[in-house]
Amino acid sequence: MSALEKPQIIAHIQKSLSYTVFDSRWIPCSAKFVCMGNFARGSGVLQIYEVQRGELQLVREIEQAKPIKCGTFGAASLQQRHLATGDFDGGLNVWNLEVPESPVYSVKAHKEIINSIDGVGGLGIGDGAPEIVTGSRDGTVKVWDSRQKDRPVVNMEPVEGETKRDCWTVAFGHAFNAQDRCVCAGYDNGDVKLFDLRNMSLRWETNIKNGVCSVEFDRKDINMNKLVATSLEGKFHVFDMRTQHPTQGFASVSEKAHKSTIWQVRHLPQNRDIFMTAGGAGNLHLWKYEYPAQRTKKGADDVDMGVAGSVNLLQNVTLSTQPISSLDWSPDKQGLCVCSSFDQSVRVLIVTKLNTV
Amino acid sequence: VMSGNKAVELQTQMRQNAEDLQNFMKELNNWEEEIKKKDQQLRAGNISEPPTLPPVRNNDYKKTKTSVKRQTNGLKEQKETQRIKSYDYQAWDKFDVDKSLEAMDAEESPVHSNESDSEGLQVDRDLALTEKQKGNECFRDGRYDSAIECYTRGMDSDPYSPVLPTNRAACFFRLNKFAVAESDCNLAIALDGKYVKAYIRRAEARTALNKHQDALEGLTLYQEIMEVNEVTLVIEYLSSSEKSESDAEPLQQLQEQEQQRKQEAVVQKDRGNAYFKEGKYEAAVECYSRGMEADGTNALLPANRAMAYLKLHRFSDAEQDCSTALALDASYAKAFARRATARAARGRTREAKEGPPSIASVAFTASPSFLRSSHAFVFVCRLRAGSEAGAGKQTESITFRKNDNQLILRCQYFLPSTTILFLCFSSQRLTLQQISPDAYLKIFQNSLEPDVLNHILKTFHSFFQREDASLLLAVLRSLASVRRFDMTVMFMSSAEKKLLQELFDWIHSAGLGDASVPGLQKKYGL
Numbered sequence: 027m028s029a030l031e032k033p034q035i036i037a038h039i040q041k042s043l044s045y046t047v048f049d050s051r052w053i054p055c056s057a058k059f060v061c062m063g064n065f066a067r068g069s070g071v072l073q074i075y076e077v078q079r080g081e082l083q084l085v086r087e088i089e090q091a092k093p094i095k096c097g098t099f100g101a102a103s104l105q106q107r108h109l110a111t112g113d114f115d116g117g118l119n120v121w122n123l124e125v126p127e128s129p130v131y132s133v134k135a136h137k138e139i140i141n142s143i144d145g146v147g148g149l150g151i152g153d154g155a156p157e158i159v160t161g162s163r164d165g166t167v168k169v170w171d172s173r174q175k176d177r178p179v180v181n182m183e184p185v186e187g188e189t190k191r192d193c194w195t196v197a198f199g200h201a202f203n204a205q206d207r208c209v210c211a212g213y214d215n216g217d218v219k220l221f222d223l224r225n226m227s228l229r230w231e232t233n234i235k236n237g238v239c240s241v242e243f244d245r246k247d248i249n250m251n252k253l254v255a256t257s258l259e260g261k262f263h264v265f266d267m268r269t270q271h272p273t274q275g276f277a278s279v280s281e282k283a284h285k286s287t288i289w290q291v292r293h294l295p296q297n298r299d300i301f302m303t304a305g306g307a308g309n310l311h312l313w314k315y316e317y318p319a320q321r322t323k324k325g326a327d328d329v330d331m332g333v334a335g336s337v338n339l340l341q342n343v344t345l346s347t348q349p350i351s352s353l354d355w356s357p358d359k360q361g362l363c364v365c366s367s368f369d370q371s372v373r374v375l376i377v378t379k380l381n382t383v
Numbered sequence: 384v385m386s387g388n389k390a391v392e393l394q395t396q397m398r399q400n401a402e403d404l405q406n407f408m409k410e411l412n413n414w415e416e417e418i419k420k421k422d423q424q425l426r427a428g429n430i431s432e433p434p435t436l437p438p439v440r441n442n443d444y445k446k447t448k449t450s451v452k453r454q455t456n457g458l459k460e461q462k463e464t465q466r467i468k469s470y471d472y473q474a475w476d477k478f479d480v481d482k483s484l485e486a487m488d489a490e491e492s493p494v495h496s497n498e499s500d501s502e503g504l505q506v507d508r509d510l511a512l513t514e515k516q517k518g519n520e521c522f523r524d525g526r527y528d529s530a531i532e533c534y535t536r537g538m539d540s541d542p543y544s545p546v547l548p549t550n551r552a553a554c555f556f557r558l559n560k561f562a563v564a565e566s567d568c569n570l571a572i573a574l575d576g577k578y579v580k581a582y583i584r585r586a587e588a589r590t591a592l593n594k595h596q597d598a599l600e601g602l603t604l605y606q607e608i609m610e611v612n613e614v615t616l617v618i619e620y621l622s623s624s625e626k627s628e629s630d631a632e633p634l635q636q637l638q639e640q641e642q643q644r645k646q647e648a649v650v651q652k653d654r655g656n657a658y659f660k661e662g663k664y665e666a667a668v669e670c671y672s673r674g675m676e677a678d679g680t681n682a683l684l685p686a687n688r689a690m691a692y693l694k695l696h697r698f699s700d701a702e703q704d705c706s707t708a709l710a711l712d713a714s715y716a717k718a719f720a721r722r723a724t725a726r727a728a729r730g731r732t733r734e735a736k737e738g739p740p741s742i743a744s745v746a747f748t749a750s751p752s753f754l755r756s757s758h759a760f761v762f763v764c765r766l767r768a769g770s771e772a773g774a775g776k777q778t779e780s781i782t783f784r785k786n787d788n789q790l791i792l793r794c795q796y797f798l799p800s801t802t803i804l805f806l807c808f809s810s811q812r813l814t815l816q817q818i819s820p821d822a823y824l825k826i827f828q829n830s831l832e833p834d835v836l837n838h839i840l841k842t843f844h845s846f847f848q849r850e851d852a853s854l855l856l857a858v859l860r861s862l863a864s865v866r867r868f869d870m871t872v873m874f875m876s877s878a879e880k881k882l883l884q885e886l887f888d889w890i891h892s893a894g895l896g897d898a899s900v901p902g903l904q905k906k907y908g909l
Contacts, residue, residue, distance in 0.1 A: 034403065034404070036404060055418065055421050055422055055425055056418055056421075056422040057414075057415045057418050057419060058422075077415060079412060079415070104425060105425055105426075105428075107425075124426070153437075154437055155436045155437050155438075155439065155440065156436070169440070171440065173439050174439050176510075176513055177509060177510060177513065179439060179440045180441065205437070223440065226441075358414070359414050359418075361407065362411070376404070376407055376408075376411070378400070378403040378404060378407055379403060
């Protein structure tokens with residue numbers, strides 16, 4: 027692709043914040059996003075900003091008792107748009123941002139910090155009950171339904187006797203009808219595990235030889251298509267999830283980039299083959315996945331196995347010297363995205379030419 | 384010409400990019416307005432009826448299984464009403480024969496209903512556990528009524544657990560409702576005949592109701608069931624009135640009195656232990672003292688009182704008590720350990736080295752940060768006994784085993800070496816005499832936590848004597864070779880750096896300032 031046709035990544039707005047920000051998420055159906063983090067004094071904070079003609083207006087600031095690590099709108103309905111957050115103390119709270127004094131749902135989900143959270147079934151995407159999944163340093167992955175108090179709907183924990191590994195990331199996927207759901211969890215020792223919630227079983231696991239920082243399905247609400255798992259030391263793997271071989275699992279292609287930890291991967295909501303990775307050196311890489319000519323082939327024992335395609339780097343840009351810890355595409359405007367980094371700043375980015383890529 | 388082309392290309396590229404960006408921005412502004420309108424609509428507008436959501440996952444799974452077990456008739460009826468009409472071809476197309484066969488099998492087979500039974504119980508046990516924890520919290524806060532509610536809810540979920548009624552009995556006891564407490568204990572004992580706490584609580588409740596004879600009987604019964612001889616496990620309460628009522632022969636009476644005193648001592652010991660756990664050390668000391676008055680032959684009491692004294696920093700009293708305990712029971716390892724701690728605390732490190740010749744078990748509490756930092760709960764390090772014993776006898780394994788808040792250190796060494804290894808982590812200090820410095824690498828394995836480093840340095844600072852200079856130097860050297868040392872040094876505060884500077888000054892003044900020391904100082908960031 028010539029330089030003329032490559033998408034451009036431009037930092038449209040940059041804002042310095044007075045706290046450490048861990049996650050930033052667009053509020054669906056709006057030009058607003060939420061930043062979550064903690065003040066130096068040890069309390070958590072939620073700030074809502076609105077994009078207004080090239081500037082960010084602070085709409086609201088809400089202080090919380092505990093620092094907030096992650097959040098998601100995935101399980102909220104479009105009218106209510108409640109934010110589910112996980113904090114440093116292991117507490118899961120669902121907030122109505124209009125009435126933030128007390129949470130809509132609150133539970134002490136884990137004994138240690140909730141590292142990652144994801145939601146599915148809301149926002150008019152997909153069928154089935156809205157559910158939230160949390161992964162924590164205590165090694166367990168729990169699925170919550172806001173209609174059931176105090177107890178998780180599913181709890182995936184290591185067997186008695188096995189050492190608990192920190193769970194660093196979780197993602198929902200395969201939610202193409204009301205019953206099917208899968209949860210993918212990545213751990214600090216490189217394990218990637220896929221749990222099937224319909225059959226309540228471990229469907230697949232593998233080890234990518236380095237701590238897994240982020241996993242994401244390309245779409246949550248379809249039959250599993252692709253899964254990207256990023257790790258420390260600059261490597262990420264793209265798995266083709268359509269064909270599972272009984273012994274060899276899923277086919278994958280891996281790519282080394284960033285020369286540092288890849289903190290986050292996010293697929294473009296409007297095109298599931300384009301995704302962006304955020305690195306520890308403050309850089310962003312935009313990738314496009316190309317499917318192979320044949321997605322399946324016959325293996326040695328005449329059983330179908332998948333064939334992985336290839337990944338092309340479309341563009342990269344360095345925005346900061348500190349790691350970019352979170353990234354979120356706007357579900358309403360293609361090419362608009364917000365990212366936050368550990369230099370206590372949040373940036374709104376514009377990525378052009380995504381419709382012609 | 385080539386460069387000309389390139390320049391043109393570059394220019395067109397830049398122009399295109401600028402155009403792209405402009406278009407995007409224009410679109411963005413329009414989009415912003417549109418989306419704000421939509422946002423307002425959603426927030427203000429009618430909340431349309433949400434479509435009926437599927438039930439909570441796994442809830443109906445459990446429910447259908449239990450209903451299969453309980454109401455097979457009802458289920459059959461349900462099935463009949465749901466019978467697919469014969470002319471509904473579409474429904475027949477979707478009808479899954481295999482599934483319905485499986486369902487029928489599940490209905491009939493008792494194995495499945497047993498499974499469902501245990502499934503149901505499993506889920507309820509989780510709820511019971513949550514309620515128990517909630518109840519424990521309320522109890523600790525003194526909110527006994529809320530605690531009772533929580534335990535009751537827990538008992539509804541898991542009617543087979545003896546823990547919940549026992550805990551509830553404790554709540555009732557605190558509320559002075561002794562009869563209710565007793566009946567709860569009876570329930571617990573009925574559920575599990577070997578549950579010690581239930582017996583003890585029942586005895587307490589009965590005593591409070593002045594039903595001493597019953598209390599005694601209940602516990603004797605327990606003793607027979609368990610064939611337990613150890614005094615610590617069985618408490619027999621007898622009040623003074625009981626003593627006077629006894630009309631046995633004088634000899635028997637004497638024996639009984641002996642027994643009574645012993646038992647009273649144990650009562651006091653347990654009370655003291657309870658106070659100790661709650662942190663009320665003075666009260667604990669009182670209980671232990673009363674126990675010692677009652678029974679002067681029980682070695683546990685002085686040893687426990689010594690522990691309480693240690694916590695209260697009354698080290699000479701602690702040492703005395705330990706000696707008393709050892710006089711009563713020469714093989715009581717805990718007493719040795721506590722005496723060592725007491726002596727160390729008083730700076731008499733040399734005397735502390737007297738120890739048992741064979742296996743010594745030292746129990747101590749470690750600061751929470753240290754416990755959290757050691758991933759491996761059991762790690763082994765090889766250490767060399769000090770030179771005083773002479774021929775450098777190797778000590779065998781030193782294992783750390785974590786048990787609640789205690790790290791139990793077991794060490795074996797061969798002969799009566801006068802050098803005892805003691806490793807006392809207390810919340811105040813860390814005494815590391817006699818561990819060979821080379822062992823640090825093994826002890827700290829993956830990382831050296833800042834707290835631990837500071838403890839080590841503080842210890843040396845407080846107890847430093849001239850002859851320790853070479854040891855200090857060796858320690859500092861080997862610490863510097865532990866992994867993640869650099870990071871730990873980074874985290875040192877200025878106060879700690881001052882400490883370190885003093886230590887290095889002492890090394891210099893002791894005449895050990897050779898060429899490598901400045902390098903070492905640099906490593907420590909000085």
